[in-house]
Amino acid sequence: MGVNLKDLIPEDAKIIIENMRSLKGKVIAIDAYNALYQFLAAIRQPDGTPLMDSQGRITSHLSGLFYRTINLVEEGLKIVYVFDGKPPELKARELERRRALKEESARKYEAAVEAGDLEAARRYAMMASKLTDEMVKEAKKLLDALGVPYVQAPAEGEAQAAYLVKKGDAYASASQDYDSLLFGSPRLIRNLTISGKRKLPRREEYIEVKPEMIELNTLLSKLNLTLENLVDIGILVGTDYNPEGFEGIGVKKAYQLVKTYGSIEKIPKALLKSSVEVDVLEIKKYFLQPPVTDSYKIEWREPDEKLVFEILVNEHDFSEDRVKNALERFTKAYKENIKGVQTGLGKWFAKPS
DNA sequence: GGTCAGAT
DNA sequence: ATCTGACCA
Numbered sequence A: 001m002g003v004n005l006k007d008l009i010p011e012d013a014k015i016i017i018e019n020m021r022s023l024k025g026k027v028i029a030i031d032a033y034n035a036l037y038q039f040l041a042a043i044r045q046p047d048g049t050p051l052m053d054s055q056g057r058i059t060s061h062l063s064g065l066f067y068r069t070i071n072l073v074e075e076g077l078k079i080v081y082v083f084d085g086k087p088p089e090l091k092a093r094e095l096e097r098r099r100a101l102k103e104e105s106a107r108k109y110e111a112a113v114e115a116g117d118l119e120a121a122r123r124y125a126m127m128a129s130k131l132t133d134e135m136v137k138e139a140k141k142l143l144d145a146l147g148v149p150y151v152q153a154p155a156e157g158e159a160q161a162a163y164l165v166k167k168g169d170a171y172a173s174a175s176q177d178y179d180s181l182l183f184g185s186p187r188l189i190r191n192l193t194i195s196g197k198r199k200l201p202r203r204e205e206y207i208e209v210k211p212e213m214i215e216l217n218t219l220l221s222k223l224n225l226t227l228e229n230l231v232d233i234g235i236l237v238g239t240d241y242n243p244e245g246f247e248g249i250g251v252k253k254a255y256q257l258v259k260t261y262g263s264i265e266k267i268p269k270a271l272l273k274s275s276v277e278v279d280v281l282e283i284k285k286y287f288l289q290p291p292v293t294d295s296y297k298i299e300w301r302e303p304d305e306k307l308v309f310e311i312l313v314n315e316h317d318f319s320e321d322r323v324k325n326a327l328e329r330f331t332k333a334y335k336e337n338i339k340g341v342q343t344g345l346g347k348w349f350a351k352p353s
Numbered sequence B: 001g002g003t004c005a006g007a008t
Numbered sequence C: 001a002t003c004t005g006a007c008c009a
Helices: A032-042 A060-074 A089-115 A118-128 A133-146 A157-167 A216-223 A227-237 A251-261 A280-288 A305-315 A320-341
Strands: A014-016 A027-031 A078-083 A150-152 A172-174 A187-190 A197-199 A206-208 A212-215
Touching: A027 A032, A027 A157, A032 A060, A032 A078, A032 A118, A032 A133, A032 A157, A060 A078, A060 A133, A060 A305, A060 A320, A078 A133, A078 A157, A089 A118, A089 A280, A133 A305, A157 A172, A212 A216, A216 A227, A227 A251, A227 A280, A305 A320
Parallel strands: A027 A078, A027 A172, A078 A150, A172 A187
Antiparallel strands: A014 A212, A187 A212, A197 A206
């Protein structure tokens, strides 16, 4: 779920990316869990059935990962995925909340199928989606075959992605969630896709969605806040580490409280009612100093087309023609946009193939 | 979510 | 050239 800062971000703190070319050559650290989960939830038939191979294994996440990665590389972006590690103990309640929600959704899905309500079936199937360890493993395998790098975070992927951007190893983090901003990412890109039509939930309407970038510094100065203030606001409205937030506090009140008292610690306890015990300081510390690692290498390699074929076509029944065509585009894009412009000695010593 | 082909 | 909708696995 992540922290909901949507209504806190002023329109003029968003940079709408009208043309992907403006990101050409930039390293973008994509929150892998966030991307895979969205593919898994969205790539389904009208009745909610996901794409599956002949052995009944779900392939929606692989389809999304494959085609979107190719599109982004074709636009000249240097993609690196960041995978979650072990979730912190602080997240236990949120994980339990999600598990319960999925269980509930699975029940509602069955009921909707029973009632023949396709629309509801699809909605609940989406909500019931569970990204398994096996799916994550398969995704990493595909990335290895494509020569697209990924970083394994020790804990939260969003924190590691933010760290890559802070260090300058990536230009921006990409996720639908705002958490990487709280983890201090200097730039966050949301809606990072090429084809920008999205169906509004519960409506027969489509809206055009364009990628948008939020710069942390711009955001903080527009709101006249420090990063610590922003973290405090996040905690007041609720984060993965205190999903309940505080009673009656949304972004508006949270902003006022932080502005009035200077920090969450100084807000009178009487104003902060919560159904559960919340260790505010621990959460705050987690956002400001999350576990991250320096042991990663971000290098793009030429795709191993045979291996990609083996995985997608032979193992998972993707159409040979489609994969072939997509790989052709990808290899061409790799050569033009990544290989040709990679710095360092690598290219001089690259093995002839 | 993304592709592809047919319609406009 | 852009849009629509069926299909993808």
